[in-house]
Amino acid sequence: MDYLRIENFKCFYNIEVGFNRLTVLAGANGNGKSTTIQALLFLRRTIEHCAQWDNAEGFDSGFYSITKPNGLNVELNGSYCLALGNSNYILPRNYKKDTIELGITNGVGTFKIVYDSNDGELWLTPIAVVGESDKSGLFMQEFYYLNAERMGPRISQAIKFYDYPNAGFQGEYVAQLLGDTNFNYNFRVDEKRKHSKAPSPYLEQQVNAWLNEIMPGVKVSASYSTETHSAQVRVDNYFTKGEPTIATNIGFGISYVLPILVTGLIAKSGSYMVVENPEAHLHPSAQSKIGRFLAHIAQSGVNVIVETHSDHIINGVQISAAKAEIKPELVTINFFSQKEGEPQPDVEPISINKLGELSKWPTGFFDQSQIDFAELFKIRKG
Known part of the structure; x- marks a missing residue:
């Protein structure tokens, strides 16, 4: 499993978010799901913008390589549909340092980029690169992102x-x-x-x-x-x-x-495919089936990251695991929530077993139907 490392970026002071072959980001609005995707997209944009292109093994096997900043700033708006405003909006409210760090940890090691936040500019400035880029999905030429809109x-x-x-x-x-x-x-x-x-x-x-x-x-x-x-x-x-x-x-x-x-x-095998709200404008049965489709694609070798508010998408992934269409150990559901007294959102990983059962069901995790049914029952009982 890979881990996205986020420090001093919007609602996160310091956190690691686990990424599996199929990663589902779930949770209520405003709890950090979009911020996680934005951090990944901004890191990817930095790599594209500031790295060297290495295709020594041929055009179809090229990778980005970055060992140090090249002096270029990275725009906060435009690329990958990002609309982050200016640099003052990036730092969390009670930040203690004015640098931002984004990176990824995998079996090879840790790679991260340190940015100067500047002051109200429309860009961040990479000032240091820690670790080495490798030939994993984040550094491939092919990277696929589908915006919610x-x-x-x-x-x-x-x-x-x-x-x-x-x-x-x-x-x-x-x-x-x-x-x-x-x-x-x-x-x-x-x-x-x-x-x-x-x-x-x-x-x-x-x-x-x-x-x-x-x-x-x-x-x-x-x-x-x-x-x-x-x-x-x-x-x-x-x-x-x-x-x-x-x-x-x-x-x-x-x-x-x-x-x-x-x-x-x-999508090229080994690459990243990031999809926001795959359930949009779909009937519940279609939502479940698109969940199974995404599991199918992940099993084939693509790193699929999904942000969703649909329990039907989760159901489709569970069915896919139960039918052995995807290996359960390749699936992680990250549940984003707020905990009283905590300075940043909590991210709780949930796994699936071979029967399609979830390892846990935290409070607030797609339980609104049960809450509504209970409320209706109370109303009908008077």
């Missing part, structure tokens, strides 16, 4: 350049990936990620197989035009009767889930 239905999406195939931070490249014939003919979905009912390794066929699993009867197709520099996704379901319609005529759920499916199927 993904693109809704669009008639078309613009074609854009990308360094490596990805769905974009908000799903803006999905139509392009599905519609680009050259990419689809050359790319093959990993055997470990293929849907059991779809033998074809091509991306569109695999996306549709998983989409039908999550939303029965739904199918997508895509077109790609170099003349208009645009791509379009069209959707078919039980009611369109074989005549696909534009995405704007169907709804948000499909547009929100497509980037998750596409990213999971194309």
Whole structure:
């Protein structure tokens, strides 16, 4: 297991958050889940911005390498959809030092970057690098992030350049990936990620197989035009009767889930895939199935990090463990909460066994249904 080390960053004074092959961040609003993801994204952006590119073993096996600061500042807003304001917003309220530290500990050792917080600037300044970068997921070129605010239905999406195939931070490249014939003919979905009912390794066929699993009867197709520099996704379901319609005529759920499916199927093994609120705009049954899909992708070798407020996502992961679709020891659920008198949020790891049972059920961990049922019972009893 890897550990994300956070010191003097927003609500955290000093904490380590465990990351497994499949890591779920759960808990009430305002308890540090988003801060944890922001810390990871900012660390990743620093590596991209300040490291050297090493592809001595070939283009497909390159890694970032950083041994010391290169004098560049790292922006707090823009990259990875970060909107952190200025540096005064980064330090916690009662900080005792004005430096910030972000890093990761794994089987190789500890790597961290120390930043000068400056004073009200729109950036942080790396001033020291401790430890050595390695060839783990954080230093790979491929890094996949899906923001909670993904693109809704669009008639078309613009074609854009990308360094490596990805769905974009908000799903803006999905139509392009599905519609680009050259990419689809050359790319093959990993055997470990293929849907059991779809033998074809091509991306569109695999996306549709998983989409039908999550939303029965739904199918997508895509077109790609170099003349208009645009791509379009069209959707078919039980009611369109074989005549696909534009995405704007169907709804948000499909547009929100497509980037998750596409990213999971194309993500490079060993890389990070970070997904915020995969449950957005989905029916509870679809939420459970997307939880199982993410577990499937994690089992195949991708480091999946999920922030969620949905117990159905958790249920899907539990079912996946019980069905031996993912090894239970590869799953960690981090529950973020407040404890009276503590200066920072508490992060409690929860594991799953081979029966899909959780190791613990802390107070406030997806127990609102029981609380509401109890309240209704009291009301009905008068």
